[in-house]
Amino acid sequence: MAGDLQSWVLMATARSPTNIAVIKYWGKRDEELILPVNDSVSVTLDPDHLSATTTVAVSPSFEQDRMWLNGKEISLSGGRFQNCLREIRRRARAVEDEKKGIRIQEEDWEKLHVHIASFNNFPTAAGLASSAAGFACLVFTLAKLMNVNEDYGELSSIARQGSGSACRSIYGGFVKWAMGNNANGSDSIAIQLAYETHWSDLVIVIAVVSSKQKETSSTTGMRESVETSKLLEYRAKTVVPTRVSEMEEAIRSRDFASFARLTCADSNQFHAVCLDTSPPIFYMNDTSHRIINLVERWNRSEGTPQVAYTFDAGPNAVLIAQNRKAATLLLQRLLFYFPPQDNDLTSYVLGDKSILNEAGLQSLEDVEALPPPPENKDKVPHKKFSGDVSYFICTRIGSGPKLLTDENQALISPVSGLPK
Template identity: 85%
Template sequence: MAAAEEGQWVLMATGRSPTNIAVIKYWGKRDEALILPVNDSISVTLDPDHLSATTTVAVSPSFPSDRMWLNGKEISLSGGRFQSCLREIRKRAQDVEDEKKGIRIKKEDWGKLHVHIASYNNFPTAAGLASSAAGLVCFVFTLGNLMNVKEDYGELSSIARQGSGSACRSIYGGFVKWCMGKNNDGSDSIAVQLADEAHWNDLVIIIAVVSSKQKETSSTSGMRDSVETSPLLQYRAQRK
């Protein structure tokens, strides 16, 4: 790792990702830690101009720790979903060089550097509009750009899935299938694009936001309760 003046530089990347709405929903996990679903799901990705997350990631040797802000308010990065994504992206990081700034970062140095992350949703957060889907895929995609990660969209969707299940579907536009997969490690639980955003040019989706209040029951809690108590969910999963 080198720069004209060690510790004085900052390298940044910005990305924007849309949310998605499921038309065949996943509702329940067979593995809570890896976020592996009990069934395949299909969604339509919405217009990023209307419902999206914008994330800026900065890295500098002067940062003493990883920090994150959501809509201007600092939030904890200690949660498992953020740490899983950070860990997986750092494992895949490559050499980065910015000749104008005189910055060279070797792939083995990424584990020693800390990042600052600022994310903003242009729609209500945790109100039932899949803000975590947009936020987590943007988190992964922008970190990947900053750290010169070379993985394809399928692999990136698998990483985003570990932060928020439905996030994996927002890696693509149009209609997207999240394959539940069969492998215990989740390596085949990825998103694939079924049709791009130009497939139905006359399709219009209208979202009416009647309240920005956070929902009382989180999706994670609701899914867990359903898996534990609903015989109908088990029937659906077994006969998908």
């Protein structure tokens, strides 16, 4: 290992998106290796709006492995972090930085400690797959820093050992996580079904119903479902294999009607499995149910789906509109029923704000002037639920992880090796 032993810090920074499953992963056949009981299919979200940014640094002066998440130091002793670190270190290759006069041999990586700083630009542990973005970013950044020469399928297998759904965030666009059959998990990897440009018409609106940490973690919930739910057993063996094939075809042919039908049905069945678990798990709340009713009424009135809904292990609604026009109408409906509590519309609708302009919504006065949705006239009282939604995020299908070369985007100081 060349260079002044106490003076250098070598870093890499990357950004990875989160993903939302349209055919759900729920239940493991192997807890240690995180091997699922069924295949799943997801869409990767635009990293500009929902992503994790991670900086990994190494230095001979670091005395131990350390990690900071959203500015707070957390323990790296957990098996999932250690599995990812071990697998990347095992594949690390020699690295040379001529500017800094640093040369690290393959065998040196085992002796070097890492400092990791990670930041999510969306709520953590609230059912928006923050762990998927986080572990995908950790593995991707470690691999770049340590010059790992593995294909993305192999990296997805390592990310899976941190958080199951993280394997899908190694790719952009539409992604399938194959459950695999091998006991060692070698064939349980992510496969990209289509690039993000394949179906660029789709617009995604997320209603953040609650950014609080959920009461039942996904890990605990899955374990209890596997142990007690007969519906989960039937779902994994009988329902999902057919659904995954149909979803792959819907994506390939950009058939939104089929895509929406499958997405909504699978979300509903996933939450039915949660209710079939003993004790039952309640991830959705009254606001979640109101949003489902809003979408179902609208889709039925049009005769063909305009929007698909899906809910992960939390109350937040992920709504996928078939195009920009449907997205603007969706946003109008959402803001009619769930207006902001204060006058600040710009902090209530985040992400791609251009949809607000297209919906003709520049101010709170515009929101207050919205007419009732036509499918609801004289049928349901026009009750408003201000305060039930924390905020909305408008986004789209996005790309996979990217290395950030601008040192100003690094989360760790190149001088101290500590978070900025």
